[in-house]
Amino acid sequence: MELFEAILIILLLIIISAVISSAEISLAGARKIKLQVLANDGDIRATQVLQLQEKPGRFITVVQIGLNMVAILGGMIGESALNPYFVQLMSQYTQSNWVESASSWIAFTMVTFLFILLADLIPKRLAMTYPEQIAMKTVGVMRFCIFIFKPLVMIFDSLANGIFRFLRVSTVREDNMTSEDIVALVEAGAESGVLKAQEQYLIENIFDMQARTVTSTMTTRENIVFLDRSFNQQEVLDTLSKNSHSKLLICDGGLEKILGYVESHTLLTLYLTDSKVALTDPKLLRKSLFVPDTLSLYEVLELFKSTGEDFAVIVNEYALVVGIVTLNDVMSIVMGELVSSEEEQIVQRDEHSWLIDGITPLEDVMRALDIASFPADENYETIGGFMMYMLRKIPKKTDSVLYDKYKFEIIDTENFKIDQLLVSLRKDFQEHSAPN
Structure with missing residues (x-):
């Protein structure tokens, strides 16, 4: 074989190997979601790539057949065609016995x-950078190869499947995307500049709604402002002047007997024309929506949407009222600090310490302090609950708990309830950077 012919054949084999290598990596790295979008837009090649991803056995088999055949042919041609020329070249300078061996190695x-650089490294790196584009460009060639080598593919694929069945190993590709996967993608997008910080914040908070129960954002029982059915006009006005809520519960002797709720502006409007308005007037009193305390915020939002309400009373398993929640409370989880005008529950005092309200949800504390998880967090929902769980007693001032990198110290209590905590970074961690 002439040298020129040998070089052409080797270059052809390199091109074939490059196509197969890039197809192998691109098919494995192509994102199913992006391919599905292209397939929905009518791209047949994207559909073909998705079909190969669902059953990759035949594709992997033909890739291995192709790569091994090309490698063997390349070695044979390189050895037989190039070796004589190197022997002839080196013999001009020396007649030693090692010339033939050295030329063979060269x-x-x-x-x-050449194969490593041009047929492996470069095409694979390109395939990793542009997986969907290269997968769609090479899918036609690979489908043709699968057809040409169909008998061999069927034999090897059947043998491999038999071995996997014997070992009870599943070879089905799982492309199920979880909320954690989406959050990770959002974080990566924010780091790369594709998403703004506000967009990342909103998306992550939406997923928080599925994990949080309604009790994490409710107005707790002791903070509920209500009107008793026996209140006269002056008592009602005094209550409204002290607490400017848009909706107020109407009760009969206390929260254990809720009759409904009234709109503050409607009540005040009626007082302008009639000073003897009854709080239980059917034209004024609206039926309350009751929800269990086990619902997630997402479920509550769906309930508000289906009922047309934006206010609900929360009860526990013993049918006791534990709090109330409004549509604004639910949406504040999504919008959070972007729109919140209320007093912050977590205030950073300095580089190494924070003041945190006892009713602050664990999720907010985890985010602010960069804590991955709290122990047995299924038993409580607030940072105050965490302290009670860890202390194993009724909390009092100066009680403290060491957890993760922090010291949690109670600085104020009210009626056995933890009102405020001082959280400080422990001294042995202060030389490292603390979360902002």
């Missing part, structure tokens, strides 16, 4: 170098 090294 031919082998050159061919291997």
